[in-house]
Amino acid sequence: NSGEVPLPSIYEPTDIYLLDCSSNDLTSLDRTNFFVVSKAYTRSETEPTFSEKPQACFHKKQVTYTFPVSSGPKFLRLYFDPIMFSNSGFHEISKALFSVKTGSYTLLKTSNSSYSECGTSSDCYHDRSYTVKEFCINVDDGQALNVTFIPSPQVSGAYFFFNKIEVVSMPSNLYIRESVPLPLIGELSSSYYINNSRALETIYRLNIGGDLITPQGDTGMFRQWMPDTSYLITDERDTIIIDSNVQIELSSYGAPQPVYASARAVSSGSRNQDGAIRWSLPLDSGSFHYLVRLHFCEISKEINIVDQYQRVFHVYMKNQTAEDHADILHWAHGAGIPVYRDYIVDSSQHSNGRTYLSLSIENSNGSIKTKEPPAMLNGIEVFKLSDCNNSLAGSFALGARKSSWKHAIDYDHGEDNHLVKISFATFGNVFLVMIPIFGLLYKVFVSDVKQRRIMQSQSSDVHCKSFSLDELKLATENFSDDLLLGAGGYGKVYKGSVHGETNNYVVAIKRANPCSKQGLKEFETEILLLSQLRHCHLVSLIGCCKEKNEMILVYDYMANGTLCDHLYNTNKPPLSWKRRLSICIGAARGLHYLHIGAKHKIIHRGVKSSNILLDKDWVAKVSDFGLSKIGPNMLSQSNTHISTMVKGSFGYLDPEYYKRQKLTEKSDVYSFGVVLFEVLCARPAVLQATTVEEEHEKVNLAEWSLHCYRSGTLDQIIDPFLQGKIDPTCLMIFTEVARKCLADKGCERPTMGEVLWNLEQAWLQQLDGETDDMKISGELPVIVELQNGGSDPTPGIEFSEIIVPIGR
Numbered sequence: 187n188s189g190e191v192p193l194p195s196i197y198e199p200t201d202i203y204l205l206d207c208s209s210n211d212l213t214s215l216d217r218t219n220f221f222v223v224s225k226a227y228t229r230s231e232t233e234p235t236f237s238e239k240p241q242a243c244f245h246k247k248q249v250t251y252t253f254p255v256s257s258g259p260k261f262l263r264l265y266f267d268p269i270m271f272s273n274s275g276f277h278e279i280s281k282a283l284f285s286v287k288t289g290s291y292t293l294l295k296t297s298n299s300s301y302s303e304c305g306t307s308s309d310c311y312h313d314r315s316y317t318v319k320e321f322c323i324n325v326d327d328g329q330a331l332n333v334t335f336i337p338s339p340q341v342s343g344a345y346f347f348f349n350k351i352e353v354v355s356m357p358s359n360l361y362i363r364e365s366v367p368l369p370l371i372g373e374l375s376s377s378y379y380i381n382n383s384r385a386l387e388t389i390y391r392l393n394i395g396g397d398l399i400t401p402q403g404d405t406g407m408f409r410q411w412m413p414d415t416s417y418l419i420t421d422e423r424d425t426i427i428i429d430s431n432v433q434i435e436l437s438s439y440g441a442p443q444p445v446y447a448s449a450r451a452v453s454s455g456s457r458n459q460d461g462a463i464r465w466s467l468p469l470d471s472g473s474f475h476y477l478v479r480l481h482f483c484e485i486s487k488e489i490n491i492v493d494q495y496q497r498v499f500h501v502y503m504k505n506q507t508a509e510d511h512a513d514i515l516h517w518a519h520g521a522g523i524p525v526y527r528d529y530i531v532d533s534s535q536h537s538n539g540r541t542y543l544s545l546s547i548e549n550s551n552g553s554i555k556t557k558e559p560p561a562m563l564n565g566i567e568v569f570k571l572s573d574c575n576n577s578l579a580g581s582f583a584l585g586a587r588k589s590s591w592k593h594a595i596d597y598d599h600g601e602d603n604h605l606v607k608i609s610f611a612t613f614g615n616v617f618l619v620m621i622p623i624f625g626l627l628y629k630v631f632v633s634d635v636k637q638r639r640i641m642q643s644q645s646s647d648v649h650c651k652s653f654s655l656d657e658l659k660l661a662t663e664n665f666s667d668d669l670l671l672g673a674g675g676y677g678k679v680y681k682g683s684v685h686g687e688t689n690n691y692v693v694a695i696k697r698a699n700p701c702s703k704q705g706l707k708e709f710e711t712e713i714l715l716l717s718q719l720r721h722c723h724l725v726s727l728i729g730c731c732k733e734k735n736e737m738i739l740v741y742d743y744m745a746n747g748t749l750c751d752h753l754y755n756t757n758k759p760p761l762s763w764k765r766r767l768s769i770c771i772g773a774a775r776g777l778h779y780l781h782i783g784a785k786h787k788i789i790h791r792g793v794k795s796s797n798i799l800l801d802k803d804w805v806a807k808v809s810d811f812g813l814s815k816i817g818p819n820m821l822s823q824s825n826t827h828i829s830t831m832v833k834g835s836f837g838y839l840d841p842e843y844y845k846r847q848k849l850t851e852k853s854d855v856y857s858f859g860v861v862l863f864e865v866l867c868a869r870p871a872v873l874q875a876t877t878v879e880e881e882h883e884k885v886n887l888a889e890w891s892l893h894c895y896r897s898g899t900l901d902q903i904i905d906p907f908l909q910g911k912i913d914p915t916c917l918m919i920f921t922e923v924a925r926k927c928l929a930d931k932g933c934e935r936p937t938m939g940e941v942l943w944n945l946e947q948a949w950l951q952q953l954d955g956e957t958d959d960m961k962i963s964g965e966l967p968v969i970v971e972l973q974n975g976g977s978d979p980t981p982g983i984e985f986s987e988i989i990v991p992i993g994r
């Protein structure tokens with residue numbers, strides 16, 4: 187996991203292209219046609235100066251720019267300056283709503299909130315630094331690099347703009363090293379592989395303990411390295427900068443010499459006694475994996491391999507051990523030789539719903555009073571990896587400069603728990619404010635700010651196509667009963683067909699019953715919430731209609747209906763165990779995402795097997811968010827929020843929530859435990875009332891399965907169809923986690939992340955334990971991309987994109 191190939195210190199890119207909209211070469215900014223950029227460009231020492239002319243390319247139509255590059259990995263850099271652009275008087279910035287794609291990858295998507303930090307205010311105008319989005323894309327043999335800008339089809343008058351596009355080739359294997367197993371933080375026993383089909387987005391590139399390194403100072407690829415001070419949680423005065431007193435031998439293009447020539451180390455005079463340095467790097471909300479590269483170089487002459495006086499320390503990420511015995515000399519085989527180590531971090535696993543990467547280095551004896559040289563670090567790079575939908579799009583601020591580094595509210599760990607650090611890096615300036623504040627005040631402050639932000643972001647981020655009533659009448663043959671898929675508390679659901687850009691698409695259309703108690707407010711909550719969520723295991727909302735008092739929601743059509751349709755009271759063939767398990771894993775992923783992966787913590791409150799839908803490939807999608815609660819302040823139950831959960835989901839209801847009105851994400855865990863037993867036993871959560879006295883205890887599945895578990899008779903209630911088909915260890919793990927989900931007290935139940943992990947372990951056991959007979963039982967391959975990085979030989983069908991390419 188370290189790169190040490192000797193190479194010349196400056197890389198010479200085979201391709202360098204710059205499409206610069208401020209250049210005089212572009213006489214017409216209003217280009218309608220696809221065009222090819224063929225001008226090779228060499229970066230000058232200084233950034234080009236800008237004329238008074240408008241300096242952006244923009245259009246209301248989709249435009250593709252083609253770069254005729256050689257095959258291999260490329261840096262693609264997109265430069266945006268909305269202020270400079272909008273001040274030229276050409277366009278209303280709020281309509282600059284667009285996405286950018288290359289090949290099958292969605293690189294970014296703007297929303298109104300992208301411009302909210304400084305909008306078109308003249309305060310921002312003085313700053314000429316761009317927001318730069320940098321991606322690493324692999325171009326296949328014989329292909330060109332196509333960059334497509336797509337104005338939002340939902341907003342009339344939407345247009346795209348950019349100021350520059352830069353394409354620079356990079357050495358192969360620089361970031362994506364296909365066959366190299368990378369440790370997954372939190373799951374160090376498992377390895378993670380990144381292959382060339384993944385696109386990367388640079389989130390951070392920091393010169394730890396050093397100054398800004400401009401693109402011209404890089405090893406030939408024009409990467410910019412920022413100082414780390416904005417992300418430092420430890421007081422800078424408790425760290426020391428060590429400068430090199432050895433010759434540095436660059437052995438790869440990993441980082442330029444100045445990154446290695448200085449490092450930040452734990453100060454022996456630190457007022458913190460814990461001998462650690464901590465950084466906190468905000469990450470995009472959403473469920474992404476990140477590649478974290480740490481650069482090290484031993485730069486003290488005194489430390490050499492034979493000497494006992496060695497520098498050995500710990501590295502932690504997300505409060506988990508990344509390196510127990512970081513030994514730079516040992517890794518690099520000498521002083522002055524740079525080395526890097528790569529790690530994978532899963533942002534959806536963050537505790538408490540925070541999306542940031544906490545990183546710390548710590549002296550090996552955990553103290554500042556060490557005789558050994560202190561822990562040190564030279565550089566950090568962090569890349570977001572494209573997700574299962576080939577998307578990198580996350581929150582994207584263009585109004586604020588250094589977008590990904592917009593602001594971070596975080597608090598230190600360990601002894602400094604009372605310290606709140608708020609860093610605002612906007613408009614090119616960095617303000618660091620250290621506010622000593624006690625826990626309670628912190629909570630009130632953060633929850634208040636969050637609550638307001640949630641409301642603001644909710645209203646600004648809505649991307650939901652508006653359908654006319656006529657369109658939906660046409661789609662459903664005037665809401666014909668022949669097209670009825672089902673009915674729920676909200677109203678009837680119809681199968682329908684709507685027009686996309688090129689084809690017709692099948693959708694599910696949910697029309698509110700005028701008598702439904704789920705009123706306008708709840709209808710809007712569902713739209714606001716679902717339109718911001720996108721995950722392979724959540725059903726996708728495509729659009730809505732609010733015309734003539736109608737409230738209609740349009741979703742992706744799930745061809746295989748609900749999970750419960752396949753478990754009981756059905757003529758459908760029973761599902762195999764592996765299919766059931768893979769459905770449970772998918773649904774657990776969806777819920778796990780809601781709890782900690784989404785922008786704000788969301789409690790579903792309506793988890794049940796009829797709200798787990800199955801698409802044509804049997805991928806599970808959690809649906810029905812009408813009851814969901816969002817945000818940090820979920821304990822305060824609003825009377826206006828109709829709780830059909832209480833009415834409609836008897837059998838799934840968390841006893842703690844029911845008795846004490848205490849709603850936490852563990853209520854979803856309870857309900858999911860009931861679903862797990864439904865899946866295992868193929869019976870409903872609640873049986874129809876029985877007249878046979880001794881059968882009463884069987885009515886409620888949760889109670890009955892716990893009773894059977896305790897009395898050791900669980901095997902008697904398992905679906906007979908599954909007899910002999912479940913690996914015993916798999917069954918043990920499955921029942922154990924299902925049982926724990928049903929614990930009386932929320933605090934004794936596992937988190938959704940733990941449930942997911944256990945189900946994945948059960949899956950692995952099932953695969954391991956399968957006899958040949960089981961394997962040839964006519965089963966379709968069921969695919970699970972394991973959270974722990976375990977690779978499946980036939981990846982690909984577990985995840986699907988939004989099926990209908992309209993709407994969001």
Ligand SMILES: Nc1ncnc2c1ncn2[C@@H]1O[C@H](COP(=O)(O)OP(=O)(O)OP(=O)(O)O)[C@@H](O)[C@H]1O
Nearest residue numbers: 671672673674675676679694741742743744796834
């Ligand atoms: N996206 C979809 N694709 C296919 N069928 C769907 C879709 N959404 C809902 N259905 C069908 O419509 C039925 C009713 O769904 P709905 O979500 O309104 O109610 P529910 O979840 O069953 O009940 P409640 O709203 O009371 O919780 C479902 O049981 C399912 O059969």
